[in-house]
Amino acid sequence: MQVQDGTVGALPGADQPGGAREYAWNVLCEWTEGDNLRKHALAVEIAMRAYAKRFGEDEERWAVTGLLHDMDYEKHPDMSEHPKVGVAALRELGYPEDVLNAILGHASLVPRDTLLAKALYAVDELTGFITAVALVRPSKKLAEVTLKSVKKKWKDKAFARGCDRDEMARGAEELGVPLDEHIAFVLAAMQEQADLLGL
Numbered sequence: 078m079q080v081q082d083g084t085v086g087a088l089p090g091a092d093q094p095g096g097a098r099e100y101a102w103n104v105l106c107e108w109t110e111g112d113n114l115r116k117h118a119l120a121v122e123i124a125m126r127a128y129a130k131r132f133g134e135d136e137e138r139w140a141v142t143g144l145l146h147d148m149d150y151e152k153h154p155d156m157s158e159h160p161k162v163g164v165a166a167l168r169e170l171g172y173p174e175d176v177l178n179a180i181l182g183h184a185s186l187v188p189r190d191t192l193l194a195k196a197l198y199a200v201d202e203l204t205g206f207i208t209a210v211a212l213v214r215p216s217k218k219l220a221e222v223t224l225k226s227v228k229k230k231w232k233d234k235a236f237a238r239g240c241d242r243d244e245m246a247r248g249a250e251e252l253g254v255p256l257d258e259h260i261a262f263v264l265a266a267m268q269e270q271a272d273l274l275g276l
């Protein structure tokens with residue numbers, strides 16, 4: 078919880094042997110059985126960790142926020158419930174408000190007024206789009222994806238229609254990172270962890 082001196086509460090599991098990341102992974106797996114949605118969570122975690130490092134922010138906190146942002150989506154995909162149901166459950170578990178606000182912010186339910194919230198919004202859809210670009214390469218590997226191939230598919234309106242180009246561009250703008258730089262940065266972060274993503 079945000080307290081008056083500006084410090085923020087610890088993440089659940091931080092004092093346990095596996096730490097906050099393992100705790101969050103277990104929460105995710107309890108709520109989410111599907112491999113694709115777990116992989117999406119991992120991709121967003123990877124991108125969030127990379128941006129936290131770049132901005133000198135708390136890597137584990139950003140990683141956990143990425144990991145958990147869609148934890149209720151499998152059970153509650155309707156936008157009248159997602160991600161509110163998940164946020165309520167995470168609050169019960171003791172997750173701090175900055176993390177919860179970022180998760181609500183990725184669905185535009187509250188203003189994205191922290192760097193954490195802006196980063197989550199900026200990487201969420203883009204990691205999905207990059208994954209889609211990898212999957213249409215002959216090898217289906219991230220190693221074959223370049224900024225150029227992502228941009229080519231970006232312009233192809235029939236490709237990955239579910240990924241809203243305007244929303245992805247707005248995310249980069251809010252984060253204050255030029256779009257090409259943002260795409261290249263997230264792509265590089267995902268490529269570094271390609272094995273984990275099965276790509």
Ligand SMILES: [Fe+2]
Binds near residue numbers: 117121146147201
């Ligand atoms: Fe997501």
